[in-house]
Each structure stands twice: as structure tokens, then as C-alpha cells.
Amino acid sequence: MIAPLNALGTPIDLVQPARLVFGRGTAGEAGRWLGRRGVRRPMVVTDTFNAARVGCLELPGEPVVWGELAGEPTTDDLARVVGAAEAAGVDAVVGFGGGSSMDLAKLVAVLTGSGQSFSDVVGAEKVAGKRLPIVQVPTTAGTGSEVGTRALVTDVAAAAKSAVQSLHMLADLAVVDADLALGMPRAITVATGVDALAHCVEAFTNRKAHPFIDLYALEGIRLVGRWLAKAADDDHDPEARAGMALASLYGGYCLGPVNTAGGHAVSYPLGARYHVAHGAANALIFPHVLAFNAPAAPERTAAILEALGLPVSTEPEKVFAAAHGWCVRLGCEMRMSAFGVPAAELPAMAREAHAIRRLLDNNPRDLSEPDILSIYRAAF
Known part of the structure; x- marks a missing residue:
């Protein structure tokens, strides 16, 4: 038996998405869930590769696909995608890809139309609270960002990673369909x-x-x-x-x-x-x-x-x-x-x-x- 580093009675606070769907062929539940909630203009935050296969999400209405992410997200990426979300009037955000896409999606959800800037929310629990519904669909098996409340972005000016943590960035729905990783190099x-x-x-x-x-x-x-x-x-x-x-x-x-x-x-x-x-x-x-x-x-x-x-x-x-x-x-x-x-x-x-x-x-x-x-x- 491995001795605990902290006692059994040590307080702990574990938060998880309100709903999590796990299993092969489940990606379409993302769109069905949004459709049942009346979403008509969801934005998918993703990369070029995954932008070509958003159809598997079965999204309702007129989706906006922002597939410009290349590598880990930067403050420049964030500024562009938030601007695109505000211009399009989106009513939900879907993170579709690896941890970079999902982290960026969290920030889009809480910054779009909020009046807050990225610098305003860096740190713990600085998000004001107004946000769009969040659905996370990972396509890699690495970060676990689909169930987390943190987002990491590289600050271009500082050449360093900055972290945002907020309960408001927790997904409303996480869909983990391992088939999305088939064929990954x-x-x-x-x-x-x-x-x-x-x-x-x-x-x-x-x-x-x-x-x-x-x-x-x-x-x-x-x-x-x-x-x-x-x-x-x-x-x-x-x-x-x-x-x-x-x-x-x-x-x-x-x-x-x-x-x-x-x-x-x-x-x-x-x-x-x-x-x-x-x-x-x-x-x-x-x-x-x-x-x-x-x-x-x-x-x-x-x-x-x-x-x-x-x-x-x-x-x-x-x-x-x-x-x-x-x-x-x-x-x-x-x-x-x-x-x-x-x-x-x-x-x-x-x-x-x-x-x-x-x-x-x-x-x-x-x-x-x-x-x-x-x-x-x-x-x-």
C-alpha cells in the first residue's frame, strides 16, 4: 500500500463538466446537445486539419469554423479569434482538437462580448462571469483540457506562457470520442x-x-x-x-x-x-x-x-x-x-x-x- 502524502481528510475541491460522454462514435452528441439548447451560431475553435472534419460534430444552425490555429495558442491568436467571434455574433463555442484548441475555446467563451481583456483575466478566478456555452471535443490524448478550468496562452510580448484559471471556463459538455484520434501520426x-x-x-x-x-x-x-x-x-x-x-x-x-x-x-x-x-x-x-x-x-x-x-x-x-x-x-x-x-x-x-x-x-x-x-x- 502506498502511503498518502496528505491525509484522507485533507479538503479537496474537484469540479467536472456537468455532462461527459465517453466512447467510440460519440462526437455527434456535441451538435445534438447544442441543438437541444437552441444554439444556432456555434463557433468551432480548431486547427487546419480538424477544420476539415467538423461535420462529425453534427452542429446545428450556421456554424462558424475558426481553423487558423497552428501550434500552441498565442495572444495574437486569441485576439483574432475573439474578434471573429464578436463579428459573427456566435452563441456557443466548441473546442475541437488538442489542448491548444480547447484552451483557446475556453478563453473565447469568457472574453467574447465581456469587456475584459486577456490581461484582465490572467491568474485565478478573475473572469467576470458572463460567458458562452462551452463544448469540448478532444482529438488527441494528452492534455485532458476537456475537463479542466485552466487555459495556457503564450504572451507574445513577454515570450512566456500565461495561465488563466476560472470555474467559468469549465465545459458544459465534454465529448471524448477516441475514434477521432485514429490515424494520428x-x-x-x-x-x-x-x-x-x-x-x-x-x-x-x-x-x-x-x-x-x-x-x-x-x-x-x-x-x-x-x-x-x-x-x-x-x-x-x-x-x-x-x-x-x-x-x-x-x-x-x-x-x-x-x-x-x-x-x-x-x-x-x-x-x-x-x-x-x-x-x-x-x-x-x-x-x-x-x-x-x-x-x-x-x-x-x-x-x-x-x-x-x-x-x-x-x-x-x-x-x-x-x-x-x-x-x-x-x-x-x-x-x-x-x-x-x-x-x-x-x-x-x-x-x-x-x-x-x-x-x-x-x-x-x-x-x-x-x-x-x-x-x-x-x-x-
């Missing part, structure tokens, strides 16, 4: 899958770890260990896609009341500065932070390795070797230099990562700026 499958894993791992080893969330975190890790390699090897395996969709969903449940920790903080500058995909950045950093944290959470580190089907150890060197080898076998790029990151910028990146206290303060072991720099150099 291996690189995206693996990167998003390791992101789902990181959410579960960082919640499980978090200073805020709670028995209520441990249930989701450990099972999410087991699901990734069982299904990610199969999904990567066969892009049309429906059972593997369903397993990863559930792992991602469980990771999303972990994010709300517990959140991530050192791994995400250390990975963020890679995305904000060099546009490394969020999942790829997490995969690169994952073994380093898991090994670093092992002395502070040995029992839980061993449980993570066991759940992934890896050799169990609590020794940092062996933990790193097991986790790093697992990522390499999946096909993850594990060299920071391969993403075009200049070695001279590593100290500045370490300073930026060390300033992300909302996540680093959750880490089971203090990550100093020199520690982060050492991780970057080891990963370079």
Missing part, C-alpha cells in the same frame, strides 16, 4: 501520450497529492504503460486509442485540484521560447525530473515505474535510465539541441523556469535554479 501520438503521463505522474508525486486523486493518477499511469506503445505502433488500433483517451481524461482530473509540478515548469520555456510542442517538451524533461524527485518520493517513484512496466528502483540513476529508455523506445526526441535551442540560452531559460512558482512550489523536492540548469545541460 506516431510523433503526435507519443508526445501527447507522454503529456498525459506527465500530468498523472506530477500529480501523484505532488506536495498536494491526495488519495482522491491518486486513484486517477496511478490508473492513468497504468493505462499509458499498457496502451501508448500499442497506439504508436498501430495508428488504427481503436482499443489502444480508447485506453489513451481515458488516460488523458484521468490526467485532466489530476490537474484541477492538484496540478502539475517541476516537470511542467522546466518544460515551459522550451515551448514559449522555441515553439517546441508541449508534449515533446514534457517527454524530453520527464526522466530528468522523475529521477531528481526520486529521493523525496521513493515509494511513489517505484510505483510509477511498476505501473509503466519498467524495472522498479528508487535510485536516481536507475530511475533515469528506465524512464529515459522508455521514452527513447517510443521514439521521443530526447536531445534539446535537436529542437534548435542554443546552449547559450540555457541559463536564461533556467531563470524563467525557476520563476514559475505556481508549479515549482508543488514539487516534492526543491528545484533550485542551478538544479534546473543542470537538467537542461544534461538534456541538451
